[in-house]
Amino acid sequence: xxxxxxxxxxxxxxxxxxxxxxxxxxxxxxxxxxxxxxxxxxxxxxxxxxxxxxxxxxxxxxxxxxxxxxxxxxxxxxxxxxxxxxxxxxxxxxxxxxxxxxxxxxxxxxxxxxxxxxxxxxxxxxxxxxxxxxxxxxxxxxxxxxxxxxxxxxxxxxxxxxxxxxxxxxxxxxxxxxxxxxxxxxxxxxxxxxxxxxxxxxxxxxxxxxxxxxxxxxxxxxxxxxxxxxxxxxxxxxxxxxxxxxxxxxxxxxxxxxxxxxxxxxxxxxxxxxxxxxxxxxxxxxxxxxxxxxxxxxxxxxxxxxxxxxxxxxxxxxxxxxxxxxxxxxxxxxxxxxxxxxxxxxxxxxxxxxxxxxxxxxxxxxxxxxxxxxxxxxxxxxxxxxxxxxxxxxxxxxxxxxxxx
Amino acid sequence: xxxxxxxxxxxxxxxxxxxxxxxxxxxxxxxxxxxxxxxxxxxxxxxxxxxxxxxxxxxxxxxxxxxxxxxxxxxxxxxxxxxxxxxxxxxxxxxxxxxxxxxxxxxxxxxxxxxxxxxxxxxxxxxxxxxxxxxxxxxxxxxxxxxxxxxxxxxxxxxxxxxxxxxxxxxxxxxxxxxxxxxxxxxxxxxxxxxxxxxxxxxxxxxxxxxxxxxxxxxxxxxxxxxxxxxxxxxxxxxxxxxxxxxxxxxxxxxxxxxxxxxxxxxxxxxxxxxxxxxxxxxxxxxxxxxxxxxxxxxxxxxxxxxxxxxxxxxxxx
Numbered sequence: 001x002x003x004x005x006x007x008x009x010x011x012x013x014x015x016x017x018x019x020x021x022x023x024x025x026x027x028x029x030x031x032x033x034x035x036x037x038x039x040x041x042x043x044x045x046x047x048x049x050x051x052x053x054x055x056x057x058x059x060x061x062x063x064x065x066x067x068x069x070x071x072x073x074x075x076x077x078x079x080x081x082x083x084x085x086x087x088x089x090x091x092x093x094x095x096x097x098x099x100x101x102x103x104x105x106x107x108x109x110x111x112x113x114x115x116x117x118x119x120x121x122x123x124x125x126x127x128x129x130x131x132x133x134x135x136x137x138x139x140x141x142x143x144x145x146x147x148x149x150x151x152x153x154x155x156x157x158x159x160x161x162x163x164x165x166x167x168x169x170x171x172x173x174x175x176x177x178x179x180x181x182x183x184x185x186x187x188x189x190x191x192x193x194x195x196x197x198x199x200x201x202x203x204x205x206x207x208x209x210x211x212x213x214x215x216x217x218x219x220x221x222x223x224x225x226x227x228x229x230x231x232x233x234x235x236x237x238x239x240x241x242x243x244x245x246x247x248x249x250x251x252x253x254x255x256x257x258x259x260x261x262x263x264x265x266x267x268x269x270x271x272x273x274x275x276x277x278x279x280x281x282x283x284x285x286x287x288x289x290x291x292x293x294x295x296x297x298x299x300x301x302x303x304x305x306x307x308x309x310x311x312x313x314x315x316x317x318x319x320x321x322x323x324x325x326x327x328x329x330x331x332x333x334x335x336x337x338x339x340x341x342x343x344x345x346x347x348x349x350x351x352x353x354x355x356x357x358x359x360x361x362x363x364x365x366x367x368x369x370x371x372x373x374x375x376x377x378x379x380x381x382x383x384x385x386x387x388x389x390x391x392x393x394x395x396x397x398x399x400x401x402x403x404x405x
Numbered sequence: 406x407x408x409x410x411x412x413x414x415x416x417x418x419x420x421x422x423x424x425x426x427x428x429x430x431x432x433x434x435x436x437x438x439x440x441x442x443x444x445x446x447x448x449x450x451x452x453x454x455x456x457x458x459x460x461x462x463x464x465x466x467x468x469x470x471x472x473x474x475x476x477x478x479x480x481x482x483x484x485x486x487x488x489x490x491x492x493x494x495x496x497x498x499x500x501x502x503x504x505x506x507x508x509x510x511x512x513x514x515x516x517x518x519x520x521x522x523x524x525x526x527x528x529x530x531x532x533x534x535x536x537x538x539x540x541x542x543x544x545x546x547x548x549x550x551x552x553x554x555x556x557x558x559x560x561x562x563x564x565x566x567x568x569x570x571x572x573x574x575x576x577x578x579x580x581x582x583x584x585x586x587x588x589x590x591x592x593x594x595x596x597x598x599x600x601x602x603x604x605x606x607x608x609x610x611x612x613x614x615x616x617x618x619x620x621x622x623x624x625x626x627x628x629x630x631x632x633x634x635x636x637x638x639x640x641x642x643x644x645x646x647x648x649x650x651x652x653x654x655x656x657x658x659x660x661x662x663x664x665x666x667x668x669x670x671x672x673x674x675x676x677x678x679x680x681x682x683x684x685x686x687x688x689x690x691x692x693x694x695x696x697x698x699x700x701x702x703x704x705x706x707x708x709x710x711x712x713x714x715x716x717x718x719x720x721x722x723x
Contacts, residue, residue, distance in 0.1 A: 070590050143587045149564060150547040154513070154589060238565025241677075244548055245563070 081144025107189025127169030203268025624708025
């Protein structure tokens with residue numbers, strides 16, 4: 001990491017050594033510590049989900065059901081899906097890298113609501129405990145999509161407990177999304193206008209929009225499944241006067257956009273890679289393609305899932321989805337090509353006019369901070385420094401001075 | 406070439422070739438761009454690597470023509486996907502006139518099939534080659550999906566409403582039938598076969614079994630037994646709308662809405678009579694929910710259809 005210029009030893013006191021002990025971690029409101037808490041718990045669930053996948057593959061070594069019975073096999077792929085989707089894929093990048101980097105990349109000391117941030121981790125953990133309880137007490141066999149009326153009437157496994165776990169975890173997504181949106185709106189460093197924002201921030205902004213728009217829908221839907229199962233309310237089961245397709249409409253209203261909760265932050269991460277070679281960030285102003293794409297995706301997505309209502313095939317995993325696939329291919333293709341452009345122009349221009357210099361200083365400075373911070377984390381003895389009062393952000397006034405100068 | 410190790414499923418229906426061409430187009434586009442993009446990534450990564458410490462590369466301001474090019478070309482390619490896909494979708498979902506009508510009732514975990522002559526079979530479907538077949542399908546419990554890979558057709562089978570699927574087999578043979586929607590413990594065992602026969606062999610097969618009551622005849626029997634006749638086919642004094650010649654026609658409902666009498670409407674009128682009352686009638690009819698199985702419902706439907714001399718195509722909600 002010698003490429004990170006201006007690095008030196010960590011400041012005497014930083015977020016890792018400011019205090020020690022379980023309490024200081026469990027009650028922390030520091031965005032970096034919360035990111036690490038998330039990192040630990042998400043990794044745990046990743047291994048759990050991976051363990052189920054290993055069992056699935058082992059069973060599939062032979063056609064006969066010789067390692068596990070069909071019931072167990074169905075539970076394995078269900079638990080694999082539930083754990084990986086709701087407890088790994090959805091929170092992985094936003095809750096870890098987003099929590100860690102978003103404040104630093106926009107020049108804020110922390111997220112707008114640090115306590116809410118901590119709460120989101122506790123909510124995630126509570127939802128996770130429900131899911132772990134399901135694992136220990138016998139599992140659930142509906143598939144991660146919980147299709148009705150199988151889930152609401154016919155399944156004989158822990159549907160309600162799992163549903164509650166997913167419901168609760170949804171709120172941690174909502175809290176994180178809310179926090180990011182407010183932070184990005186209100187706490188950017190002076191001079192850091194929207195079109196000077198790094199694409200990582202744009203990606204997380206767009207993701208946060210989906211989180212707060214889509215998650216409530218699945219939360220309500222999953223509660224309706226539980227209500228139908230518990231009290232025989234006729235919502236989804238035609239035998240009770242319900243409509244099984246209604247569930248699919250509601251479920252995919254969240255779960256289809258949710259693939260963008262998974263992929264957009266990753267695209268944001270990839271977009272950052274070329275910056276390590278000092279690329280001119282002002283280019284985004286004249287080529288707003290990636291920004292448009294990133295913010296258009298959630299909007300387009302909510303719309304298409306609404307438009308698809310009324311057709312027979314709602315499930316995006318269905319192979320008859322080419323109609324929708326076509327616009328997806330296009331948008332994703334455009335994003336991919338942005339990445340290609342990034343790679344092709346790993347360049348660092350010397351700024352020639354004042355405006356460009358200002359922007360370059362701002363965002364590049366912030367980028368270095370963020371990257372340096374990660375480097376600190378990885379190597380434990382390196383840091384960018386430049387006389388910062390504490391780890392966690394560059395002071396706005398100093399940036400202003402640099403811009404103005 | 407790869408005997409015993411098929412790289413691609415057999416194709417045995419009129420729509421298979423069309424589906425495959427679209428599929429190959431998608432694969433070709435994906436492969437072309439994947440190869441292009443990954444080659445360029447490696448090429449650029451080598452070409453523009455940092456050659457010395459503190460190197461300052463030239464300023465690149467972007468290129469509007471390039472931007473337009475790589476936005477318009479993928480847009481055109483994906484619009485081809487859209488147009489082609491939409492056309493294929495409509496072709497595959499519109500059956501030709503006068504198909505052979507076969508009914509399918511799915512349940513955990515079997516396929517129950519009935520031919521127009523009343524012959525029943527389970528987990529096996531015999532059809533003649535070169536003749537369009539339309540399946541009217543309904544589930545008794547959870548959602549299933551009728552999937553015949555060799556025909557390139559798949560359709561969800563829902564409880565509480567009819568779904569339809571048509572195909573025309575082009576090759577004599579036996580093909581796999583799968584349930585393609587997870588439906589519980591023995592989902593993986595909910596399989597069967599579609600046996601495509603020469604038309605003459607199909608006739609022989611139909612005649613081979615024990616004598617069967619046709620769905621229309623069975624429906625007429627149910628119609629009598631359940632007392633439907635009293636209100637719906639008894640002349641001037643009847644309390645409900647006459648069912649003679651009603652199938653496929655439009656009726657005006659209480660409140661002015663207009664409704665085409667199709668399979669789903671007939672079904673709903675038996676199970677939830679009060680839902681859509683024809684104008685000038687009163688909601689007197691009791692529900693038959695729980696008293697009429699899916700099979701008997703299909704037979705009643707066949708009978709109601711037979712009351713309209715040449716039933717025009719009404720179909721169900723798709």
